[in-house]
Amino acid sequence: MNDLIKKQLEDAQATMEKAIAHCEAELTKIRAGKASAGMLDGIMVDYYGNPTPLAQVGSINTPDARTLIIQPWEKQLLVPIERAIMEANIGINPQNDGVIIRLVVPPLTEERRKELVKKVKEEAERGRITVRNIRKDANTKIQKLKGEGISDDEIKTGEGEVQKITDAYIIKVDKHAEVKEKDIMTI
Numbered sequence: 001m002n003d004l005i006k007k008q009l010e011d012a013q014a015t016m017e018k019a020i021a022h023c024e025a026e027l028t029k030i031r032a033g034k035a036s037a038g039m040l041d042g043i044m045v046d047y048y049g050n051p052t053p054l055a056q057v058g059s060i061n062t063p064d065a066r067t068l069i070i071q072p073w074e075k076q077l078l079v080p081i082e083r084a085i086m087e088a089n090i091g092i093n094p095q096n097d098g099v100i101i102r103l104v105v106p107p108l109t110e111e112r113r114k115e116l117v118k119k120v121k122e123e124a125e126r127g128r129i130t131v132r133n134i135r136k137d138a139n140t141k142i143q144k145l146k147g148e149g150i151s152d153d154e155i156k157t158g159e160g161e162v163q164k165i166t167d168a169y170i171i172k173v174d175k176h177a178e179v180k181e182k183d184i185m186t187i
Contacts (some may be wrong), residue, residue, distance in 0.1 A: 002145070002150050002154050002158075003061050003162075004145050004150065005142055005145065005150065005154060005155070005157075005158035008138050008141050008142050008145075008158065008160060008162075009138070009158065009161050009165065011141075012134055012137070012138035012140070012162055012165060013081055013165050015016055015134045016131050016149070016165065016166070016169040017125060017169075018158065019131055019134060019169070020127070020131075020169060020172050020176070021131040022127075022130075023123065023124070023126070023130070023136075023173055023176060024176055025041070025119060026126075026127075026147050026178065027124075027176055027177065027180045028041070028174070029041060030043065030116055030119055030120055030123070030184070033065055034065050034105065034183075035062045035064070035065060035066055035068045035080030035105045036062065037055070037060040037061075037068070037070075038053070038060065039068070039090060040054050040060060040068070040070075040085075040090075041053075041055070041106075042088070043084050043085060043088045043090075044079050044084060045057050045077065045081050045084040046080045046083075046084070047077070048073045049079070054070070054081065054084065054085075054153045057072055057073060057074075057077050057081065058071050058072035058073055058077065058081065059071045059073075061169070066104060066105045067102060067103065067104055067105070068102070068103040068105070069100050069102055069103075070094075070100060070101040070102075070103070071099075071100050072100075072101075074170065077100075078096055078098070078101060079096070081094075081101055081102055082096050085101070085103070091106075092104070092105060092106070103171065110183070113184055114184055116184045117181050117184055117185065118182050120177050120180045120184065121177065121181075123177070124173055124176070124177035126175065127173040127176075127177075128173050128174075131166055131169045131170055132166065132170075133171065134166075135162055135165075135166040136153050138162045139159050141159045142155055142159055143155065143160065145158075177182065
């Protein structure tokens with residue numbers, strides 16, 4: 001296979017890998033009724049006027065399956081952390097005891113579980129669409145190589161390889177979604 005086509009395949013694969021990582025990160029944010037530090041990703045705390053990720057202003061622990069404990073590095077950060085969690089609207093009210101902030105994750109109702117599964121399916125579909133768009137871009141770039149003296153057979157082979165890579169990454173997205181759905185539906 002031509003080196004230019006190989007380069008396009010490697011680029012497509014690297015981009016698809018990033019798309020899978022992003023999809024995984026989005027799925028992690030969906031709360032499954034169990035406490036996990038990942039639920040707090042993306043929450044920014046006002047740290048001396050600068051928005052700072054929560055994980056950088058304190059330690060986050062999960063002593064049991066339903067509880068998260070946030071221990072700020074500085075005691076005066078308790079109120080800003082509490083405010084940031086409230087503003088993030090993650091569906092959990094923080095309990096501030098003056099030393100730590102405790103988050104008790106409520107058990108999920110059947111209706112809420114179904115809503116979350118819908119969210120997982122939407123996120124998985126976004127992941128699949130992203131992978132397909134990467135395939136389309138890779139095929140377009142491979143088609144443009146015709147002008148550089150690459151034969152039609154090599155281009156067809158390259159497009160076939162792009163399709164194989166795409167199929168493999170779509171299966172990965174589906175597996176991540178399936179694991180998350182199982183996690184949500186497990187009581």
